[in-house]
Amino acid sequence: MPSKQFQVLILNQISDLGLQRLPAGRYEVGKSVASPDAILVRSADMHSMQVPASVQAIARAGAGTNNIPVKAMSARGVPVFNAPGANANAVKELVLAGMLMAARNLPAAQRFVDGLDPAAHDLDEHVESGKKQFAGFELAGQTLGVIGLGKVGCLVAHAAIQLGMNVLGFDPEITIDAAWSLPSQVKRAGSVSEVLKRSQLVTLHVPLLDATRHLVNADNLPTMKPGAVLLNFSREGVVDDAAVLRALEAGPLARYVCDFPHGHILRHPKVIALPHLGASTREAEDNCAVMVAEQLRDFLEHGHIANAVNFPSVAMARESAFRVAIANANVPNMVGQISTTMAQAGLNIHNMVNKSRGEMAYTLVDVDSAVGESVLAALRDIEGVLAVRYLPV
Incomplete structure (x- = not known):
């Protein structure tokens, strides 16, 4: 074929x-x-x-x-x-850039320089007198809170430690691979609130789900340290922007750095908003x-x-030239119905794997002979089967 x-x-x-x-x-x-x-x-x-x-x-x-x-x-x-x-590396580097921009007031300093008159006879005096308003702080010795310890969060944590920072991390669903790659110097927090309370800078690296929408909000923002910096290179909805604006005006937040510019925060003097550059390398x-x-x-x-x-992760080495892939609802007796349908068609199952993830399941079946269209149709007719693909080689 x-x-x-x-x-x-x-x-x-x-x-x-x-x-x-x-x-x-x-x-x-x-x-x-x-x-x-x-x-x-x-x-x-x-x-x-x-x-x-x-x-x-x-x-x-x-x-x-x-x-x-x-x-x-x-x-x-x-x-x-x-x-x-x-x-992940591109996002990590942008987070580091955001931390440095906030800590050293670089965007405001750049705007100041752009407004100077290059022909002014007292240009040097303007520079020396103006630079005092942009005095910042060094990252070394500061505590960085990392919320979300996936690939990006782990890379940010490692880079922060190399810069001499203390790192406090929180992730209730950290994977085994992430845990192994996390530097031993990272201290583990028990909650988002603990990270916000104990960190001078906080960076977010979580997906936008119902559980993470407005993860940082009007209830926990006021608990941050005076002069704190919040960085969001995750997803816009993870942060309640209205609450951020209030925290910037009334305290304790000194800077908000994000990758999601929009009307609510655009051009606010304490906001550093980038045009979604996280993966733009x-x-x-x-x-x-x-x-x-x-x-x-x-x-x-x-x-x-x-x-x-x-879908669940599924792989099975080819041991036959005739393979059928089936996506189905994760319900009882599905594997039995698939096996019975193939047996009734005179097909011998050589190898088979079935995995599930939540409401979804997925089955790979290698058989010893060609599969006819009538068998594929019978498989599709099983209640709960969503898709059937025939993959001969």
Whole structure:
């Protein structure tokens, strides 16, 4: 059987290094493919988009998936991939830049210099007299609170320690891998409130979920130390901006540094707002594109799932030329019904794996002979089955 050619629709400019992982001949990649098997996206908002019925996977060349209708895709049995950690170094470096800008009042100092008259005879005097208003503080010896100890949070913590800072971290759902990569000097806090109370600078690195919306708010902002700096390079909704503005005006907050400029905070003298630059480096764009392209290819060709935000991670070595991939609701007796359907068709199961994640489950089955369309149709007819793919080689 000739190998299937996959069509991949691109909604944004994607790094060529990533696209090279989808070889021509096996993949048709472009912005106007007719019946896409998959979609590659960066920032395009897909919530109002009619996602074609042919789409079997969506890959986001970045970490956040707020621009993708994940719940609707889950109901269709479509995994949504992302690239966690691929842009972590870029974000870490921007957080460090934000800390330095806030600590040394660099944006205001730059505006002061831009307003000087280069032809003034007393220019040096203006510089010397004006610089006093921009006196800041050094990072060494300060306590940095890190809320969220994933890849970015761990990198920020490590870099802060190298700068001579004390680091206090909090993450109730820290993974084993993150725990192993966390420097031993990081002290563990028991709550968000503890981090805010004990830190001179606080940086946020959590996803935007119902549980994290307005994680920093009117109740806990007033507990921060006088002159504190809050940095948000995570997601806009993690912070209550109205509460931040009040804390900037009445205390204790001295600076708010974020990557999400909008009307409420724009041009406030104590706000340093950047135009969503977190992953805007050549290296980060390349890393993200390569990661999701490889994940997408492994899924389309072999049914493997890695770094999907709505599916369990599943991989199984090929031991047969005939593979079926099944996305289904996580309900009892699903594996039994799949096995029975194949047995009734005279198919011998060579190998099988089933994993679940919340309400979603995913099954890979290798059988010893070709699978007919009638068997695939019977599998699709099982109540709770969301999608069935046949992946022969």
